[in-house]
Amino acid sequence: MxxxxxxxxxxxxxxxxxxxxxxxxxxxxxxxxxxxxxxxxxxxxxxxxxxxxxxxxxxxxxxxxxxxxxxxxxxxxxxxxxxxxxxxxxxxxxxxxxxxxxxxxxxxxxxxxxxxxxxxxxxxxxxxxxxxxxxxxxxxxxxxxxxxxxxxxxxxxxxxxxxxxxxxxxxxxxxxxxxxxxxxVRPSPRLTPVTSARRTVLYLGRLAAMKGVDTFLRAAARVAPAFPDALFVVAGEGPEYPRLVDLAVHLGIADSVLFLGHVTEDERVVLLASASVFVLPSIVEPFGIAALEAMAAGVPVILSKTSGVAEMAKSVFAVDFWDTEEFASRIAELLIYPVLQSTMGEGGRADALRExxxxxxxxxxxxxxxxxxxxxxxx
Amino acid sequence: MKILFYLHMHQPWRLARFRYLDLGSGRPYIDRERNLAIFRGIAERCYRPALDRLIEATSNFPDFRFSLSVTGTFVEQAEAAAPDVLDRLARLVKTGQVALVGETYYHSLAFLLPAPELAEEVDRHAAMLKERFGAEARVLRMTELAYSDDLARFAESRKYSAMLAEGWDGLLHGRSPNHVYCAASAPTVRLLLRNYPLSDDVGFRFSSREWPEYPLLSEKYVSWLGQSPGDVAGLFMDFETFGEHHKAETGILDFLAALPGAVDRDRRLSWGTVEDALALPPVAPLAAPVTMSWADANRDLGAWLGNDLQRSAFEAAKKLGTLVRTLGDPVLLEEWRRMLTSDHFYYMYVGGHGADLGVHQYFSSYGTPYDAYANYMNALTDLRQRTVSALGRRDPEKRSPPVASAPEQ
CATH class of the missing domain: 3.40.50.2000 (Glycogen Phosphorylase B;)
Known part of the structure; x- marks a missing residue:
């Protein structure tokens, strides 16, 4: 090989x-x-x-x-x-x-x-x-x-x-x-979600232009005012990092966004276990294994239609990568309807572990x- | 043996994509144009050609008699998208060879709501039949052929002579569906039962090439009817069976056209409407303590209220009903009632195996049940906000606190 x-x-x-x-x-x-x-x-x-x-x-x-x-x-x-x-x-x-x-x-x-x-x-x-x-x-x-x-x-x-x-x-x-x-993705024992005062909406991946993290931040700006308890977490590093931090400030959501930088394997597991929603807004995503990991952890996933995971998973929200309003609405819907969050999390876990x-x-x-x-x- | 051929016509008002960010925007919940476009397509493939064949059969065979039900939402869409479909229906009714069946105007789950919602919706449907077709229905069906002891009592209270139900063994306990029964809870109400093996031969299996009996020709089918023992055979199915669920190329429309003559030629068989069957004496009372339906392998309400999404959506709609009824605003009441149409909940179905899952996916107007749920809940939340603020305007001293973003679930 x-x-x-x-x-x-x-x-x-x-x-x-x-x-x-x-x-x-x-x-x-x-x-x-x-x-x-x-x-x-x-x-x-x-x-x-x-x-x-x-x-x-x-x-x-x-x-x-x-x-x-x-x-x-x-x-x-x-x-x-x-x-x-x-x-x-x-x-x-x-x-x-x-x-x-x-x-x-x-x-x-x-x-x-x-x-x-x-x-x-x-x-x-x-x-x-x-x-x-x-x-x-x-x-x-x-x-x-x-x-x-x-x-x-x-x-x-x-x-x-x-x-x-x-x-x-x-x-x-x-x-x-x-x-x-x-x-x-390998099946793992389900972790008890980490309880925190704020619900997390997670992006986890490289901060590269093709990942569309801009869309994540713009969507966050649309829903943050209605969800003061929501924390938008950007985990990962990459060339876009400084520009994305500037964008968060410019959008006026610096208080609602947390940039974590590089995360270790252990931190990754904890982040996934504690997330309420996982978002993968990539412009281009041949597969998107992080979304599959989130699904396996029982976290409901919103991803762009073009990603490989969107092809194989039924229990996700697939959105056009440019449609910020739709990403924002999907995030809000998962935060506001607990039954949706849990049912889609369960469905996603089953999808991810089927093969x-x-x-x-x-x-x-x-x-x-x-x-x-x-x-x-x-x- | 009387053949009780009964066809159900319904189209729901499907919702538009109503995003969370659309809350408060005043956008309509229903994509009227999309619904009408769908209707036009089905009218072309199914309603027109199948109705024409039925009209022809009524004039060629004076003994050909059958029954129809038409929901209010169907009539609304037909009026806007294909009024000639309504003309054809009126022509059929005028022959006197067709009985119309009563139901809820909205094809709704109102039978699960507190009174008097169900009575109002059934009365509205009755008024529509009267106004549009000059007809009065003596037989009642519930949405998705739901049936229970309570529903029989309801039918009795509204002076209906019979109800339709699934000829399911959970109701029959070994008896044949091919007799007229009566409700144990309301003995004046007759029960006319769907012979589901014979109905599904046409409704589900007709175009299946894996079916050993494929292709099903009218002579073979009529010979099965002739061999089936009993007084009546309830062949109940969606009208859309003819040209939509099975497309014209499967030969289904030819089958429909050939059926009246084939039955006519068999001396053991005769046609009858559901009202004709009321002349037959009931052979036994049947009890249905639990609500049943004609759907899926379990014949319960699982297709609409089987999972958490469906139950939470229905509970939210039910709660909103109290507010909407208190307000009494006719526009909001109408919008709320359209949200009770069973199809919305059907789209939220998640589980299912084999044949059932295939059927659910076929009928869904959404990519996933989660889409269906989120969209429905957004629209319902918006409706709730409008209702609450209208209540606040009406009774300023009882003004409710500002609407929280989360709906009650």
């Missing part, structure tokens, strides 16, 4: 997906060699061997941390990516494998080359596209790797139908090669099996 981030070091759905998939695959008896540019340390998983450039004393470029700091332009990042891909393609120290599975764009070139040399099929899972991450201003150095991966994979897994359609439109992906496999990672892993293995026995298989 060709990856990138992996717990505990991860910032989004990709790391979680890689980890859970590895766990379930190894439980089913498969062995996974997980390639990543970083030396770790990673959360260990039985049956998973982590490999990174340089770990077998072979020549490997040093990989910069530029990706994490967001300073890609003008850094040696491109060279490092090339090095990572060259190392993957070399198959250095990799034993016999049946399938190459690449996640997102980072290792598409190396992964595809490796599969070609070993005459095994290659699967690519797309978690998001560069068009989405850049809000329509894609970076060509990333774009071509993404396109290359999608066009050369024997099967492409998209985490939502919305994303699958994009792959067809943007990259001319062949529909018959695309499979949709959603993310999942878990074991099902997703089984669906993924189904894709492998199709390639290994079908006419498209190269074995």
């Amino acid at each position: 060709v990856g990138w981030e992996f717990p505990p070091h991860h910032s989004g759905g990709l790391g979680v997906h890689s980890y859970e998939l590895c766990r379930e695959l190894t439980r089913m008896g498969h062995r996974v060699t997980f390639l990543t540019p970083f030396p770790g340390p990673f959360t260990p998983v039985n049956g998973v061997e982590f490999r990174h450039p340089g770990d077998h004393q072979d020549e490997a470029p040093e990989f910069p941390e530029a990706y994490w700091t967001g300073q890609l332009e003008g850094s040696p990042f491109g060279e490092a990516i090339d090095g990572y891909n060259a190392w993957i393609a070399s198959g250095s120290g990799i034993g016999r494998i049946d399938i190459v599975h690449v996640h997102d764009w980072f290792g598409t070139v190396g992964g595809t080359e490796l599969a070609r040399r070993l005459r095994v099929p290659v699967v690519m899972t797309v978690h998001s596209t560069e068009y989405d991450r850049s809000l329509g201003h894609p970076w060509e150095r990333i774009l071509w790797r993404e396109r290359f991966g999608v066009q050369n994979a024997d099967a492409v897994i998209a985490v939502s139908h919305h994303l699958a359609r994009q792959l067809e439109e943007r990259y001319a992906a062949r529909p018959e090669r695309i499979r949709v496999i959603y993310n999942a 878990g990672w074991p099902e997703r892993a089984l669906q993924t293995v189904g894709v492998y099996a199709e390639l290994l026995r079908g006419p498209g298989g190269r074995t």
